Amino acid sequence: MIDLPQIWFVLIGVLLVGYAVLDGFDLGVGMLSPILGRTSAQRGLLMETIGPVWDGNEVWLLTLGGALFAAFPIVYATVFSGFYLAVMLLLFALILRAVAIEFRHHIEDARWLLFWDGAFWLGSFLPALLLGVAIGNIARGLPLTGGLYTQGLLGLLNPFSLCVGLLAVAMFAMQGASWLVLRTDGELAASARRVGRVAWVCFVVLWLIVTAVAVIDAPDLWANYGSPLAWMAPLVFVAAIAVTGYALWGRHERLPILGSSFSIAALVAILGQALYPALVPDRTAGADLTISNAASSNLTLTVMLVIALIGVPIVLVYTGFVYSRFTHKVSSPTA
Amino acid sequence: MLSAVDLARLQFAFTAAFHFIFPAVTIGLGFVVALAETFRWRTRSEVWDRLAKFWTKVFALTFAVGVATGIVMEFQFGTNWSRYATFVGDIFGSPLAAEAILAFFLESTFLGVLLWGGARVGSTLRWFSAVMVSFGAALSGLWIIIANSWMQTPAGYEVQGDRAVLTDFWAAAFNPSTLPRYLHTISSALAVGSFLVVGVAAWYLLKGRHYDVARRSLKLGLIVAIVASIGMFLTGDTSSRQVANTQPVKFAAMNGLFETGEGVPMIIFAFPPGDEGPSDLPSLAVPNLLSLLTTFDVNGEIEGLDAFPTDVWPPVASTFSTYHLMVGLGALMLLVMVVGVFGWMRGRLERWRWWLAAAVVVTPAPLLAVQLGWATAEIGRQPWIVYGVMRTADGVSPIVSSFDVAVSLLMFGVIYVALAALWLFLLRRVLMAGPAPGADGETPVALPPAAPAIREPKPVEVALP
Numbered sequence: 001m002i003d004l005p006q007i008w009f010v011l012i013g014v015l016l017v018g019y020a021v022l023d024g025f026d027l028g029v030g031m032l033s034p035i036l037g038r039t040s041a042q043r044g045l046l047m048e049t050i051g052p053v054w055d056g057n058e059v060w061l062l063t064l065g066g067a068l069f070a071a072f073p074i075v076y077a078t079v080f081s082g083f084y085l086a087v088m089l090l091l092f093a094l095i096l097r098a099v100a101i102e103f104r105h106h107i108e109d110a111r112w113l114l115f116w117d118g119a120f121w122l123g124s125f126l127p128a129l130l131l132g133v134a135i136g137n138i139a140r141g142l143p144l145t146g147g148l149y150t151q152g153l154l155g156l157l158n159p160f161s162l163c164v165g166l167l168a169v170a171m172f173a174m175q176g177a178s179w180l181v182l183r184t185d186g187e188l189a190a191s192a193r194r195v196g197r198v199a200w201v202c203f204v205v206l207w208l209i210v211t212a213v214a215v216i217d218a219p220d221l222w223a224n225y226g227s228p229l230a231w232m233a234p235l236v237f238v239a240a241i242a243v244t245g246y247a248l249w250g251r252h253e254r255l256p257i258l259g260s261s262f263s264i265a266a267l268v269a270i271l272g273q274a275l276y277p278a279l280v281p282d283r284t285a286g287a288d289l290t291i292s293n294a295a296s297s298n299l300t301l302t303v304m305l306v307i308a309l310i311g312v313p314i315v316l317v318y319t320g321f322v323y324s325r326f327t328h329k330v331s332s333p334t335a
Numbered sequence: 336m337l338s339a340v341d342l343a344r345l346q347f348a349f350t351a352a353f354h355f356i357f358p359a360v361t362i363g364l365g366f367v368v369a370l371a372e373t374f375r376w377r378t379r380s381e382v383w384d385r386l387a388k389f390w391t392k393v394f395a396l397t398f399a400v401g402v403a404t405g406i407v408m409e410f411q412f413g414t415n416w417s418r419y420a421t422f423v424g425d426i427f428g429s430p431l432a433a434e435a436i437l438a439f440f441l442e443s444t445f446l447g448v449l450l451w452g453g454a455r456v457g458s459t460l461r462w463f464s465a466v467m468v469s470f471g472a473a474l475s476g477l478w479i480i481i482a483n484s485w486m487q488t489p490a491g492y493e494v495q496g497d498r499a500v501l502t503d504f505w506a507a508a509f510n511p512s513t514l515p516r517y518l519h520t521i522s523s524a525l526a527v528g529s530f531l532v533v534g535v536a537a538w539y540l541l542k543g544r545h546y547d548v549a550r551r552s553l554k555l556g557l558i559v560a561i562v563a564s565i566g567m568f569l570t571g572d573t574s575s576r577q578v579a580n581t582q583p584v585k586f587a588a589m590n591g592l593f594e595t596g597e598g599v600p601m602i603i604f605a606f607p608p609g610d611e612g613p614s615d616l617p618s619l620a621v622p623n624l625l626s627l628l629t630t631f632d633v634n635g636e637i638e639g640l641d642a643f644p645t646d647v648w649p650p651v652a653s654t655f656s657t658y659h660l661m662v663g664l665g666a667l668m669l670l671v672m673v674v675g676v677f678g679w680m681r682g683r684l685e686r687w688r689w690w691l692a693a694a695v696v697v698t699p700a701p702l703l704a705v706q707l708g709w710a711t712a713e714i715g716r717q718p719w720i721v722y723g724v725m726r727t728a729d730g731v732s733p734i735v736s737s738f739d740v741a742v743s744l745l746m747f748g749v750i751y752v753a754l755a756a757l758w759l760f761l762l763r764r765v766l767m768a769g770p771a772p773g774a775d776g777e778t779p780v781a782l783p784p785a786a787p788a789i790r791e792p793k794p795v796e797v798a799l800p
Contacts, residue, residue, distance in 0.1 A: 052447035055402060059440045065409045066432030073424020080413025080420075081732035087414050088743040095403040095750060099757070102399030106761050150734050296425045296501075303504045304429055311436035315444075322444050325455060 028176015030124020082149030097123025132168025136161030178256035237266035357401030363528020389770035419730030434478035442471030522566035532556030534698030
């Protein structure tokens with residue numbers, strides 16, 4: 001007997017990995033844009049590296065939202081209404097980023113370009129931070145009263161979650177820099193590599209801090225790490241992050257983004273394994289929202305599984321095809 | 336002071352109405368772009384090339400705002416309507432997820448190719464991308480209409496405890512109103528896109544600009560516009576019978592029918608009724624027509640609002656007014672396009688300056704009609720969030736305060752007004768600049784080109800997977 005809620009728990013994780021890996025480098029490029037792009041023309045080039053793909057990448061977030069709604073409606077309802085103002089801020093940032101990318105190139109005016117460069121930065125930095133803080137709070141467990149989170153925006157600002165927020169910022173910066181190492185050349189690629197190293201160091205330090213704080217602040221996260229098999233994901237994570245560092249300090253062009261993507265995937269796996277079988281742990285009464293009490297009916301989960309099994313492979317095929325069409329270095333004018 | 340429910344409804348109505356401007360344009364315009372790309376790909380004509388590129392630019396500008404405002408919709412059921420989301424999640428979440436997986440990925444990914452591809456993308460891949468974008472846009476609409484139609488005419492479910500549980504996927508997806516409403520929405524969206532093409536082309540012809548592109552845009556737009564305008568009425572007719580069968584209270588409110596009767600006349604023009612009773616001002620009506628159209632019998636009986644308790648009446652005045660204004664605009668649109676086809680068949684259309692001016696004036700009419708029609712559908716559904724099953728007031732998030740919603744509503748108000756202004760500003764720039772000039776420079780005078788279209792060297796074909 002296949003356990004559908006279990007499968008959907010894993011699939012939600014897969015969608016989160018897809019989003020964090022793919023839109024991760026878009027957000028990273030946006031965050032690094034003012035640091036790496038000294039001139040307006042350079043910032044235009046940086047944006048061009050993600051131009052053809054960013055929109056498709058963001059659909060992973062929409063899919064994640066839709067899949068959560070369909071598979072675990074109570075989690076969707078509790079988290080989104082509980083994190084109300086934070087979600088509104090996230091929407092504000094994502095709107096800003098979308099129009100910045102599509103409107104910027106319309107007018108060649110210094111102030112116009114500068115305005116949208118600023119919007120692009122803010123619209124990339126804020127989602128990274130907010131998504132990190134949100135996931136930090138979920139990992140730490142929410143104080144649920146009657147199945148609802150009622151502490152508002154200020155309740156989200158605890159040290160552990162803020163650290164996870166910063167971790168997400170560093171992670172996406174590393175991912176963005178690694179992407180730019182692959183897709184730019186010359187001086188731009190060299191400075192992307194340097195910034196990537198800084199981001200790597202920040203990422204490793206923050207990861208150690210988050211892990212240490214988790215021991216004190218979220219001891220329940222360790223409950224699933226009893227057996228040696230459970231240490232697979234952390235091992236993969238450590239290996240991937242080591243490879244990323246090695247690649248960033250060396251001369252590799254493709255290895256940094258590969259290593260960084262695997263680090264992200266492994267980090268999501270670590271989180272999923274720590275949470276299981278809960279999606280949102282309850283910090284106060286132990287009334288967790290789990291795969292058994294928050295899931296949709298088996299019929300809905302089956303229908304969704306069929307849709308995912310047909311749809312996702314097709315998506316991966318044409319997404320892969322489009323990525324393969326845009327592998328050139330963007331420093332030369334694309335005519 | 337407005338209650339949290341009122342504010343949440345206001346925010347949803349505002350963000351949905353604003354968002355829906357953009358998909359309506361992109362579904363319609365996407366279809367025109369796909370047609371233009373097909374002609375370019377088949378004929379390799381330089382004029383079709385410039386025409387397709389020009390409309391793609393307008394498409395992209397609009398698509399960007401649609402993307403930006405669409406994410407808000409996906410999350411808002413959870414943020415503001417968490418009780419609703421919990422109640423219907425087993426049914427309502429799937430179409431949203433399916434939309435993203437099966438349609439939105441397609442649209443977004445291939446639009447990236449179309450916009451940023453440049454010379455890296457060959458002729459065939461460019462055509463294929465345009466077709467995929469258009470297909471994705473239309474498919475994405477289907478899933479959204481499935482979700483919304485389930486709120487209108489729920490089917491394939493049973494209520495177990497405090498949740499509606501799916502019992503039959505196909506019955507839920509293709510509930511009684513899905514297909515009529517989808518076809519009506521798509522034909523209206525085609526009207527929105529094609530009227531824009533016709534309007535802009537007519538304006539260029541009036542100004543004597545971009546003659547070659549304007550002339551072909553006018554023809555192409557006109558064909559789509561006449562089909563869409565007729566389709567709108569046919570599907571609207573089917574839709575209204577479907578509403579009469581499945582949502583009789585809404586139907587009575589749409590027609591301002593307070594008393595059940597036989598041989599009911601159809602109101603052509605009237606002052607809107609009140610929410611409690613009919614207006615006593617004069618009106619113009621065709622005897623027995625509503626009965627005939629609804630029951631196929633001139634003396635057929637139609638239930639009025641008096642057949643239902645007042646606590647399930649929608650706001651009658653606004654349901655009636657939005658519905659009649661929509662139909663009126665539709666009639667005006669159809670008239671303009673019928674005259675246009677007549678002029679075109681006589682080969683005079685480009686010289687009928689009055690018609691060209693009229694085509695420019697009616698450009699936004701379908702957009703307005705779409706908004707009014709949507710308002711009819713949603714206001715007419717009240718007081719239910721799921722018709723006959725859950726009341727709107729019971730669907731709101733219990734913990735989101737009036738203050739929270741006021742803050743977000745203010746934020747959306749400010750951002751959306753700015754977005755609308757920016758979109759119109761950039762759209763105006765794109766339209767003023769017009770399509771790229773042809774190889775032999777612009778042809779400002781309204782003369783048919785003597786020589787056949789210039790043939791480009793065959794571009795390198797790109798193999799498709």
